[in-house]
Amino acid sequence: MGYLLITQLLKGVTDTMKKRWKGLGVAVLTLTMLLQAACGNSGGGGQSAGSNAPEGAEQTENAGSGKKVKLKFWDFHSEKEEEFFKGLVDEYNKIQDNVVIEYSTFNQTDYTTTKLPTGFASGEGPDIYMISPGDFMKFAKSGLMADLTPYFPDGAKEDFLPASLDAVTVDGKILALPYELELLGLYYNEQMLKDAGVEVPKTWDELYAAAKKLTTDKVAGLILPPDKGPYFNFIWYPFLWQQGGNVLSEDGATSTFNTPETAKALDFWGRFFKEGISPTKLQQGPWEIDHLGKKTAAMQIVGTWAINRAEEVFGDVPINVAPLPIPEGGKAATDAGGWKFAVNGKSEHVDEAAKFVMWAFAEDPERALKWCTEIKFAYSPRASVVEKGKEIYSKGMRKVFTEQIYDSAIPEPRYPSEVLDVVGDAMQYVMFDKFDGAGAAAEVDAKINEAIKAANK
């Protein structure tokens, strides 16, 4: 509930207003939020589950060991994942004498929408933070991502999947450290498919026919994300890529959206919603495997992260996974998402921060392996880590990902948020019958070019 902060603000502001003046509340609230963005996080926004964020990176006196550099590390993970990063920080603080890292974690929605922008705007942002492809370019262009290239330990760069480093390289500089690859697959309830006499779908036509057959009053045939946002686009891209289409030209400068491939991918997507096979409204996040776990859906496109929960919480439900179905004559493609570690390029202590980041995920493969296999299930972008965890990567559903899906992975594109937004519009146009695929592709094409221009301003 990332908007709780706003709600609280709304309540706080309106409470102080009396009767008729209450009306100004909304405008004032918005203005207050914008002021917050300008004046930093003094308003107590966000829900810090870790320690309180310190006031800027500064030198601090440490009894006995001279001066230590204080670094701020802001994160958004929770529960088990938060414990992992907290543990990393504690360990690092113990094994060296130069820096003290202070770890704070925030609600994920606040993290990207308000916490990081307000922090950086006020010059009190973190030294170390996490970045997703959707926000990548904006932060990179604002100088908020330091060049990490010189900090890679010897031979470490070669250990990384080249595509994973390409996805974080701008002008020959590696601006972030990838530490997980999350791939998409088609999860399904084996029993439901068997009862309906349906084979595991391998093509688009089979997927459509199966989903339609599996849809009942109580069970959705296929869960796809219905609401706009980065995740919405993330799930759709493979359908475009499978036919060789793409949103932007390779250099990212112009739109390549108005093509028959886009139209086909959009029409395919829209059909599930228009025919009531995929719900237009979900009570739980479309990224939660709970739809299958609670038997309210027969199939769902979701990522590697779902495996642990499917096994641990819904062990009694016969959930399995298969590669994403492809169109006639198409080739397999899936999305490889995942967060990346970044160092604030405006920090006074880029050196120290970069060293920590490298220590965490580019040195000893044990730490990376623990993250990708014990804490959650994801692929490591490092060959040595995947090799080391070979046994785990061939266990149960993981085997399907390793043997049938991994090779078709394409890193999630780092489009500017303006582009994400209009691509999302095109997807909604077909879902709610405003345009057909070709119409939506044509309608949005010019807007994408405008969005690129706006983003490059």
Next chain:
Amino acid sequence: MTPKRISARTRNEWVTAYAFLLPNTLGLLTFVFIPIVYAFYVSLHDWNALSPKVFAGFANYKELLHDSLWWDSVLKTLLFSVVYVPALYVLALGSALLLNVLRGRVVGPVRTMFLMPFAITSIISAIIGMYMLDPRNGVINHLLGFAGIGPQQFLGSTSQAMLSIIGVILWINIGYNMIIFLSAIKEIPRDYYEAAEIDGATGWKAFRHITFPLLRETSTFILIVTMIGSFQAFDQIVVMTKGGPASATEVSVLYIFKQGFELLNMGYASALAFVLFLIIFSVSIFQLKLLSKRN
């Protein structure tokens, strides 16, 4: 009493009065007036919150004049108001009248039932509303099923989402407004009704000639506060639809939030916020004038 003593006393009263006003004034300055001025300043810049601000004059304001999505969102806000305000008024007054006739033990539970959605945090109420409106497993579709009506999409449909949201927000707020009406009704002296009864005016006539006219001030208050509140609808909408599906419920505040915090167009979002502020300000002044004229 000498003039000097009066002024000393007056001064003391003044000091006391200002001392009491001080916290509120400081709060208003800090959280209301300074942000308004600052937002105006930001609105004259091109700023993504991450890089330094670049002065842009009135470019943001020029842009918003041609931003059809913005004016769509204003239109949606108005539509919301036009449906929500009269509906709330009629339903709150109606339920207050009904509750007023009820006698005995049943009054307490019924009143609690009406007030409950308001007593719970509005976010929680919105979530409950969302579950009730679930197309597959929601209770509303279940009930419609008894009446032979097929399952509706509600929040998942571009044509029904706004009405569904209005329904949930009504459900949340009726109780509070009903209590205000009820207390106003209870304050009307019984004598009036007794006198009217002797003259043969009961039921609808009594309501039309006694209750309704005497509720005028309460009515005006509720209409104004509700109208203004309708411009504020934000949190429940965010919880229920986030402005979707296909922007069907993207009211102005949501659009501003999207521009500011999802697209990081802080300068532009500030310009939009400032225009919305002017709109609400004008409406408030207009209503205040209307109210004082009536009085």
